[in-house]
Amino acid sequence: MTAETPNVSSDEMPTHRHPGIAESDLSRPWIADRLSRFRVSTRTVRSWHALTAVGAAVLVIGLFLAPARTWASVLLASQFLIGLGLGGLFLVAMHYLTGAGWSVVIRRIPEAMAALLPVGLAAVAAVVIFYPSLYAWTTGEHDTLSGFKGLWLNYRYLLLRSAAYAAIWLLFARALIRNSRAQDTDGALNPRHRNVALSAGFTVCFALSYWLASVDWVMALEHHWYSTIFGVYAFTGLFSSSLACTILVAQWLRGMHAMGGIIRDDHLHDLAKLLMGATTLWMYIWFSQYMLIWYANIPEETIYYVHRQSGTWGPLFLMNPILNWIIPFFTLLPRFCKRDGIILARIAMLVLVGRWLDLYLMIYPSAFPDAPAFGLWEVGIALGTAGVIGGLILRALGRAALVPLKDLYLRESLHHHQ
Amino acid sequence: MSRRIFMSIHEREEDILGIARAAREAGLTIVDIYAPYAVHGLDQAAGFRPSRLPIICFILGLLGAGLKVWFEFWTTAIDWPIDVGGKPWNSWPAFVPVTFEVMVLFAGVGTVIALFITTKLWPGKRAKIVFDGVTDDRFALLIVEQDATFEPGKVRMLCERFNAVYVEEREEETA
Structure with a gap:
């Protein structure tokens, strides 16, 4: 370079300024006010409540007319709800731990999903307390259980463990959300610092407790069967379904113009990339479990897949990877599909249906190995679950500002670019 | 010019x-x-x-996966069949892990090479x-x-x- 290079001394440099930050919309009081007073129309709330009522009615009738199927459905619903609730907390914890800036504007959605946790826990408590015979090992066939399994699968000990899981999750959920909301009023940094520490603790406790809980509540349905990867498998379903739910709510809020364009295509794009990653992880773990059992070919392990691949279960078994991975993955490959709210919402819906099917295939064949039981009871309770999800998430969203108004990284998130 | x-x-x-x-x-x-x-x-x-490298990446991934499936089928079912645990010779679940790895290898390394070609970054370039x-x-x-x-x-x-x-x-x- 022959030409003279400009030489500007540091004290002459103008102060560094990011584009548009000073003009941030949130500095205008009326926007913050609007975000704090998010209310859904009573018609929307009523339609979710109507779905819940339908589910409740089917549940009550089903308990008398078809108890086995109804209770299996309640267990399915409980795992679906717990998955979304814990998944929401897991997303929040991950974003705190990694110091993610982009996700601050969508953080209230996974926080709201944690409101599903108590309902899911109540449902699984009802199954364990009122219908333990869903778990064949409780009916006194103990003699065939080997040493450690015999000790572990003890009814009182199961109640104790279930209570411990519930206590751990609810305490973490309460603390994380309370700190996040507390920051909205005073803007202090302490709540964020406390939440980073809490998130670290939650992640470790969650990994261990969810693994054990999925073994206790789902894998133990077939107590002779054994899969060491089952906890990871259950987690991957939780991860992809909670991302799908976050995307659906985010897109719904965009459609409602509730947030004045704060959630942009760039935020959806990142959520879509996470969803692709999560569904691929699900497929990877699904196949890891399948292949090891197929390869080793030990009868007490293969029986799990023999039931699920024979008869009418077969097509459902094939549908599972199609819904949960093949369609989402290949649809979301092109960039424009990840940025299109409508396409993304449809895929998210598909992943949630896939999650239901995945849980159905984990739970139902243990009680109905010959042919799938599907009808009024399953549909009714699934609709009721959808009603509970919609109603509770909307209510939780109204409890705090739609965006963490005084978060340290809010501005970074508002100006997030892909 | x-x-x-x-x-x-x-x-x-x-x-x-x-x-x-x-x-x-x-x-x-x-x-x-x-x-x-x-x-x-x-x-x-x-x-x-927008960059067209993702399309090249996708095609290379498909190519790698396709070639690997064909190669595994040819080796285990046609050229040198070996009985493993009484399973059929063309047992697709056994092919999946290696197919996945070769797909990633083709797509990953191939995309880097494609990037070097399109940006004319030859070895020794100043x-x-x-x-x-x-x-x-x-x-x-x-x-x-x-x-x-x-x-x-x-x-x-x-x-x-x-x-x-x-x-x-x-x-x-x-x-």
């Missing part, structure tokens, strides 16, 4: 974003932009065409640095001077509007 290049140096991210957008809107042809780090939104501001500062703390915008529409005075004014710290016109040899 040679072409005339107009180079404008800036010190701030928002200036380079602003001038890239303004130059595109004024109908100027941006040859390239150099920055010391990846500036988000710069390619949209400059109107650069670095061509338009302006020393772009490796440190300066942003450089290069505009090609087209015969009819190009007015150096107006372009200079545009550069000054976005706080250019240094502007230069130079002749560049093109192949």
Whole structure:
């Protein structure tokens, strides 16, 4: 370079300024006010409540007319709800731990999903307390259980463990959300610092407790069967379904113009990339479990897949990877599909249906190995679950500002670019 | 053959974003932009065409997976069948892990090679640095001077509007 290079001394440099930050919309009081007073129309709330009522009615009738199927459905619903609730907390914890800036504007959605946790826990408590015979090992066939399994699968000990899981999750959920909301009023940094520490603790406790809980509540349905990867498998379903739910709510809020364009295509794009990653992880773990059992070919392990691949279960078994991975993955490959709210919402819906099917295939064949039981009871309770999800998430969203108004990284998130 | 290049140096991210957008809107042809780090939104501001590398990556991945499935089928079921645990010779679940790995290998390594080819980054290629500062703390915008529409005075004014710290016109040899 022959030409003279400009030489500007540091004290002459103008102060560094990011584009548009000073003009941030949130500095205008009326926007913050609007975000704090998010209310859904009573018609929307009523339609979710109507779905819940339908589910409740089917549940009550089903308990008398078809108890086995109804209770299996309640267990399915409980795992679906717990998955979304814990998944929401897991997303929040991950974003705190990694110091993610982009996700601050969508953080209230996974926080709201944690409101599903108590309902899911109540449902699984009802199954364990009122219908333990869903778990064949409780009916006194103990003699065939080997040493450690015999000790572990003890009814009182199961109640104790279930209570411990519930206590751990609810305490973490309460603390994380309370700190996040507390920051909205005073803007202090302490709540964020406390939440980073809490998130670290939650992640470790969650990994261990969810693994054990999925073994206790789902894998133990077939107590002779054994899969060491089952906890990871259950987690991957939780991860992809909670991302799908976050995307659906985010897109719904965009459609409602509730947030004045704060959630942009760039935020959806990142959520879509996470969803692709999560569904691929699900497929990877699904196949890891399948292949090891197929390869080793030990009868007490293969029986799990023999039931699920024979008869009418077969097509459902094939549908599972199609819904949960093949369609989402290949649809979301092109960039424009990840940025299109409508396409993304449809895929998210598909992943949630896939999650239901995945849980159905984990739970139902243990009680109905010959042919799938599907009808009024399953549909009714699934609709009721959808009603509970919609109603509770909307209510939780109204409890705090739609965006963490005084978060340290809010501005970074508002100006997030892909 | 040679072409005339107009180079404008800036010190701030928002200036380079602003001038890239303004130059595109004024109908100027941006040859390239150099920055010391990846500036988000710069390619949209400059109107650069999205990279086609993802398509190459996808095709290479399919090619790798396809070739591997064919190779495994040929080795285990046709050329040298071995009985493993009484399973059929063409047992697809056993093919999946290796197929996955070879797909990733083809897609990953192939995309890097494709990037080197499209950017002409051969081994032994000498670095061509338009302006020393772009490796440190300066942003450089290069505009090609087209015969009819190009007015150096107006372009200079545009550069000054976005706080250019240094502007230069130079002749560049093109192949």
